[in-house]
Amino acid sequence: MSLLDLSWRNLKRSFRLYAIYFISMLIGVIIHFTFSALMFNADILAAIEQKRNYQLGLSITSVVIFLFIIFFILYANSFFMKQRKKEFGMYLLYGMSERQITSMVFLETCFLSVISVVSGIVIGGLLSKFFGMLLMNLMQYDDVISFSFPIEAVGSTILLFVILIGIISAQSYLSVRRVQLVELFHAVAKRDKPLTFSMWLALLAILLLGVAYFLISQKGDSVFWSDYLLASMIAVTVGIIGGTYLFFRQFLGWVLEKISRRKTYMEGNKVLWISALRFSIRGNTLNLTFISLFSTIVIFLVGFVSINYTVQIFSAGKEFPNHIAFASQDPNTQKQIEQLIEEDHHITGHERIEGLSVKPVTDSRSANGDNFQENYLLFSASHYNNVVRMRSDKEQVNVQNQEAIALIQGARPLLFTANNQPKLTVNLKGETTFHLIEKKDYALLSKATNANGDVGLKPSVVIISDQAFERLKQGNALASFDIYQIEDAKHSIALSHKVHDIVSRTPGTYYAAFIDLYSIDVETSSLLLFSAAFLAAIAVFAMGSIIYFKQLREATEEQRHYAILRKLGVDDHELKWVIRKQLLFVFLPPLLLGILHSWFITYYPTLHEVRNFPQLTSIISAIFILYVVIYFLFYVSSTSVYYKIVSQKNAMS
Template sequence: MSLLDLSWRNMKRNIRLYTIYFISMLVGVIIYFTFAGLMFNEDVVTAIQNKENYKTIIFVASMIVFLFIVFFILYANSFFMKQRKKEFGMYILYGMKERQVASMVFYETLFLSAISVTSGIFIGGLLSKFFGKILMNLMHYKDDISFAFPLEAVVSTILLFALLIGIITFQSYWNVRRMQIVELFHAKEKMDKPLQFSMPLAILSVLLIASSYYTITMGGTSNLWKDYFKESLLATTVALIVGTYLFFRQFSGWILQRMSRSKNYLLGNKMLWISSLRFSIRGNTVNFTFNSLISAVIIFGVGFIAVDYAVKADVVRKEYPNDMIFSSQDNRTQQQIEQILNDSHPILAHETITGIQTEKIANRKPFLDHPDYYTEEFTIFPEAQLNAIVDLRGVGEKVDVKGDEAIVLTRGIDQPKTYLSTLPTMTVFGDHTFQVVERIRFPLLSIPTDASGGSEHQPSVLVISDEAFEQLKGTRPITSYEVYKIEDPKTSNNVSRQIYDIVKRTEGSYYSAFIDMYSIDIESSSLILFSVAFFAAIALFALASVIYFKQLREATEEREHYAILRKMGVHDNVMKQIIWKQLLFVFLPPLLLGLLHSWFLLYYTVILIIKDLPALTTIIFSVMGLYVLTYMIFYVSSTSIYFKIINEKNTR
């Protein structure tokens, strides 16, 4: 019998074990090809405004995904190899060489990989349309995405998974070579010893977690975080990690130990599942700790990015409040621009504002906290025109300026301020002095934009009374701007580019549009959210699979014990109850502690800070709910498989 025949017979004889391994590889191929397909999908690339940024983010994300998949599949292969130790021992005992065993594993891996890569590329190609549509919806684009199997994506998938096959083969050969025959035959006979638990260490775990929570609740505004940010961050992280480890190593073990000494320990099936858990605490501690901490990171990361995405439009709108504003054009050009707008995004409101540009103001520190972000020249507007723009936008408060009073307009980086005692003064054109009474956040002129977003300084703006403006303008040149409010500005990319090209024919013309910065920001935010959500799904799948594989191995090792229970008259229903309770303790504590960690992080870094987003808690609880639902699916699946495994010997 050749190695190929032997490999084929092995796969048919142990279809369940090979199916688990195959699914792991298939999921890896699907996830990677979905990302690669999006990177080279012509419909998606055409719709994206910042194509280089998109390809860079997707490429980096696909590489991270692939590396994660590599580690996950190597873990699955390690589980696969451990389950077959006794089988390998038989082959070596019958005279097969280690190299031949490794070759047999290579043929099996090659066959499974060929099927998984072919199937994964097909399924990934179908899913790429679905995920491409999700990405377009996140970016608020209405472009259609077609089914596509880009050649570049297919080739890169095949090459990368060919590399992975080589890595798996080397890992398998190394594992076989370093195992002794005696170890192979007795691999499943090793058992963990019950660990002795310490009440002081159990209490210490709770204190460490509580102290890290308390430090988080103090917030970034406390002196501790302000003066010792790095030290506080390091101490909180270490306390959380050590506390979580001791919680599973000592506190949960101590609870189980206390339960084993209770009066009702021998009642029902309590003794059976508690004793099993006490023996497995040592081996599960690292997995529990890792799963709990990574769960917290995943939920916090996805929640934080989802909230950032949700508030992105409001943030951009505050900094770029004008749907479109540009230097006034001649009548013919103005009519052309308005015709372009009305053909695609009808004009809802229009105002013309006029201002006077001052000379450079050397010392702007009395009026602005961050003068380097603003132009050195101020543009002066009368109060009536500011009030007209308040009406046009439907946002902000009208002002009433008297005499030589003036108001400085700022953006988000400079906080609003009312000057009560000493009023700073500003002298313009050598002989006109104004007293600045207030600084308000209302960007009348937003940062100039182009295809890549804002790239210049924020125009400095001073608002004075209408009477003072009339006296000031005299023979000085007036600068006029056209402000438009249009229908559905979030989809006005193309029309904005057309009008930008027209306005910029005149050298030195000013142009700024909400969509220019919004499209850049929303694309980046959408890509980050899309990628992080993908990473979270992969990480969750990997974390739950680690527990899943471990439980399958333990189920295989426990078959003899359950066979004895069956001979003693224990019914299937009782065994199912034991398994449900035992695995619930394995899945639930890491999940609950991870949720608790993430809630403290999200509540004190997001929820308390962003108070004006109605859907904030809905977003956070949706992320947590999806995570819990996926985790519970693995739990139910594990209990079902566990019960089937312990019954295998009895059903043959």
């Protein structure tokens, strides 16, 4: 019989074992091709504005996905090889060489790779349409995405698996070569000895986690972060990592040890699953620590980019409330611009506001702060209120005499008392002093924009009373601005470019449009969210598979012990409960600790600072719930397969 015939017979004979390995490879192909197809999809590239940034972002993400897939499939192959040690031992006993066994594994890998690549590309092509539509929906575009099998994506997927076949063959050869023949016949791992647990180390785990949580919950301007930044960061890192490790190494073991000393320990099936857990803590500590910390990173990553996406979508309208705004043009140009707007979008509001450009005598930062233009633009309360009503906002003001309000968009608002009103002195053919009664987080005029986003500094806008404005404008030149609100402003990119081309004929002329920033923000934040969610899905799948493979291996090793339990009179129903409780220890503690870590890290540094968006709490809660559901499905699947494996051997006994 040739090696080719033997390889094919192995595939048919051990279908269940090969199926697990094949599914791992198939999912790897689907993930890689789906993402690669999105990178080169012509419909998506035609729809988005930032094509270069889009492909760069996906290229970086694809490298991470590439590394994930290699790691995941190599881990699956490692599990696959360990499950076949006795089979390889028989081949060696019958006279086959290590090279022949490696060649046989190589042929099997080629069979599985060809099938998985062809199937994965077909499925990935179908899924790429769905994910492309999802990405367009996140970017709030209405473009239709067609089925696509880009040649670049096909080529990169085939190249990935050519590389993987070479790495897998090398891994398989080394795995066979370094194990002795006697060990191949005794491939079952030795049972770990129970650890000695210390109450003090168990309490140290809780203390380290408590210190880390306490520091994370402190505000950024607290003494811990303002004066001892490096020390606090080190303390949090040590607390989270060290506390998590000791939690699984000592605390849980100490709790199990205490339970084992109770009088009720011998009741029911406690002795069966608790004793098994105490023996397995040594071998599971690193895995449980890794899973917990990895869960923290995954949940935080998805939570952070979800917060970023939501904030960017809503803050663009707040920072750039004017759909189109520009310095007033001559009548002919103004008419041309209005015709352009009316051709593409219906005008829902139009206001012309006039202001005075003045030099401050007092420090300009006293009114607006940093990142604002040095000269002030003074507008009357009436012009300001007209624009506010046009936008259907509720930000009207009432300013009398020498009172003034500074618009400090993006900063913390302040309301001054009558006895504590800063003086604001400006020079306009003589000095004039105003009393600042409020700093208001509102934008009358935003930063100037162009096709690449916002440019320059924020205008320093101050609102004064109508009486003061009428008095000051006598004999002084006015700065005039036209503000337009239009229907469907989120789809006005082409219109904005046309109007900007007309306005920018005069260098330095002010122009700003909501869509210029919104299109960039929404594309960037959508790409981040999509990539993070994609990576998180891969990471969760890889992590769940690692747990899954480990339980399969442990189930195979525990077959003899469960056979003994069955001979002692333990029925199937009780065996299932023992397995469920035993695996619950592997799944539940790292899940709960990972959620707790990620909640502190997500809420205090990030979510706590954006309290103006109450919907964010619901988004983060939904992420937690989804993660728990996925984890639960892995748990149910693992318990089912674990029971089938231990029962299979028992049935043969």
